Amino acid sequence: MTVAKPQSKDLTHLLSDESKSRQNSPLKSAFKYFNQPGMTFLGGGLPLSDYFPFDKITADIPTPSFDNGIGAQITEETKSVVEVFKRVDLNDPAAKNVPLARSLQYGYTEGQPEIIDFIRTHTDLIHKVPYADWDVVASVGNTESWDSTLRTFCTRGDSILVEEYSFSSALETAHALGVNTIPVTMDEFGLIPSALEELLKNWIGKTPRLLYTICTGQNPTGSSLSAERRKQIYEIACKYDFIIIEDEPYYFLQMETYTKDKSSREGNKVHDHQEFIDALVPSFLSLDVEGRVVRLDSFSKVLAPGLRFGWIVGQARLLERYVRLHEVSIQCPSGFTQSLTNALLQKWGQSGYLDWLIGLRAEYTKKRDVAIDTVDEHFPKDVCSYNPPVAGMFFTITIDASKHPKFDEFGQDPIKVETAIYEEGIKEGALMIPGSWFKSEGQSSPPQKNLPHNPAGKTHIFFRGTYAAVPLDQLIVGLTKFSRAVKTQFQIDH
């Protein structure tokens, strides 16, 4: 027996002044006549598609199941060619293509139906959204989705909850809009639910409307929230009536758990689509019975950042406000992006796309393994520690600053140790980012009585590295150089 899914709660009381005041264009009432039979529509300033100087576009793409790895050079054997015509391809009317006459025209702020349908099916396959009236709208990537989210829910002077260490650009986006970011304490496994609850219990005045979290492969800490913590945080969200913004560009960069035993690594791989899906940590979206999660998703880390194609998943009532905002800002993602990405996805199908994601998992697992093997081998264990990430592009090396020979000379300021190591790294020819650069700090005093105690202590600093951007040999070279910088600073022989 299938149980009908519940409807979402009405959360429109959480909308911002800007979003609440946004009116529909009066022209919309005319556009319902646009395609009415017998109607000559002289209302809209659309150029004729006859004048679009692109008649056909094509792309060379790899063919599933990507047996030589997703990074392998495409060969004549593995190549597929997708074609998109200006008008519907009469030779292949079932191709589910987005013809250029449509994608290069105005319209479809929500995204072209074919690609949005594909994403909807994929989303339900992965997240099994537990309420009925959820939907998907297109964006031009998570950076824009986050900016639009702030505009949709926050008014100048509001405060939002963020992770204690977070993506500095995301914090800066909020600050420029006059939105305070109040840090919630983390440990190596991410946000601490009890710290969140403690913060809200002691909150004075209107509690925040948003929690912003990069919950899988967190930037910068590399941590990932467990299913258990997500459940607890979701309950807190329901209790204190806020919306969880899960910014999840790295969700499909989940990996096998790190093991030092190289011989066992091969055996840990997922074998099929179902095993792959089951191995993914449950998203906040998958727990969302009330419709209070807004998920920001993107092809940037999965296909390519320059597509500038992301999507927002959430309850339809709230998404409608994003669409009104997009109508007067981005309008929609590029037509070329929509036509070509859709052509690739339709060619691959849901199954081929899962093959790609499994390939991505294998690549990132390999990169992470090389990074952590190198860290383990070269960094001095008496001052350095690490926690192998299970997702994302980032790993961190934690360093006990109090063991630095000049700690007293530095006035016991760990940040001075951090700076010294950063600069020593640059001298050695290896750059990792100081953790303090990601520290979330509210712009004005946070309106709560007491910040919970930070259990990480104050003498520890960390550096963020990535295994994403460099080939494996360079990764080893770079980490070895950085380890030398650490040893030099701590006067350890190398």
Next chain:
Amino acid sequence: MTVAKPQSKDLTHLLSDESKSRQNSPLKSAFKYFNQPGMTFLGGGLPLSDYFPFDKITADIPTPSFDNGIGAQITEETKSVVEVFKRVDLNDPAAKNVPLARSLQYGYTEGQPEIIDFIRTHTDLIHKVPYADWDVVASVGNTESWDSTLRTFCTRGDSILVEEYSFSSALETAHALGVNTIPVTMDEFGLIPSALEELLKNWIGKTPRLLYTICTGQNPTGSSLSAERRKQIYEIACKYDFIIIEDEPYYFLQMETYTKDKSSREGNKVHDHQEFIDALVPSFLSLDVEGRVVRLDSFSKVLAPGLRFGWIVGQARLLERYVRLHEVSIQCPSGFTQSLTNALLQKWGQSGYLDWLIGLRAEYTKKRDVAIDTVDEHFPKDVCSYNPPVAGMFFTITIDASKHPKFDEFGQDPIKVETAIYEEGIKEGALMIPGSWFKSEGQSSPPQKNLPHNPAGKTHIFFRGTYAAVPLDQLIVGLTKFSRAVKTQFQIDH
């Protein structure tokens, strides 16, 4: 002797609170080491381009000089094929292509250098910008450029100057941001400089920072500002220290002056590139010695709206603030758009692009002529008048509502006449947009002593039509139907 161009004035005092408070990301200081020789950069979360599943893309485009018209179906004879590879094409390293490994990666918020260079050269060719430190940055179209402009210069509660009738979405964008739009009186030739001066002379308190104008082929009125008016308005801008935002999507939809004499039309065409350039109305940008014009430009009406590629021209100091905003919102236009549009432009060259624009001028002149011929033939002259547009997609039909048989019954309310005609049009199967839908009205009382008298009078209404969106035969059918609706309403035989 070449005289060195002057530098722009520093106008950063006109920036908004949001824009002034926007900080650079601390990560930027690390990125200067990104390509330093000998440096292993483990700082940035960039995916390897090996994982981008697009190896090569191509487009079929028409070849200049488009002798059969820009709307002609491409044939084997007129077709060019442009190709963009993931890596630089070693067979054609001079192609000035934007390889996919770059366009599909993060970076280049200002736009890819090759396409921005092309646009810079084109801009100087057309506008001969009279100061030195102007520049160009990419956007995702004028809708977004306008939204970003409001965020860059306006703070909630500010007022800006707009045309008395304006693009309703642009007004709505301002209103949702809490920005009042104060209408400036227009006549059939656009904004009236003396009305603008009068308004500002009587302004109480801080004068507005922006004038927003669609000065060529204005939406909705179809009017275009003369060179003389532009000069006067520019002087007022210098005097009252505001920035002119010229939103110019229709700039290259300028046409020959309308003449009823069909036999003379062919002879009025421009014959070469120089004649074409000389025939264009001078932009505000071309008059801008102080750097107080921000020009919003776009390929939407020239190539295709779905490219989602626009650009902003202005002084570098102000553009830098747009780039910081774009870094935390849109990032940059789609890589596919940049690679393919750049490939088309490089293939055509500046000369081929001018050929295209000349072709566009011919097409729109033809469409405008058919529209105005039909209006002239079918609309009752004792109640209707028109002013043939010289640019853009729109024309208007002005109607004397006081001659409507039910004018008294309607309580002498011209809007009721407008509604009656609109609805009669829909019954006849032709839709034009009521002019009152575009009326600019401030959200709160405008802060000036007296609004200048509106010389258009209160008994005239107008309807906006477009000749852009429909083929010529449909245009004739639609206008004939609408003229019947007017005649029916005014009880004139047909």
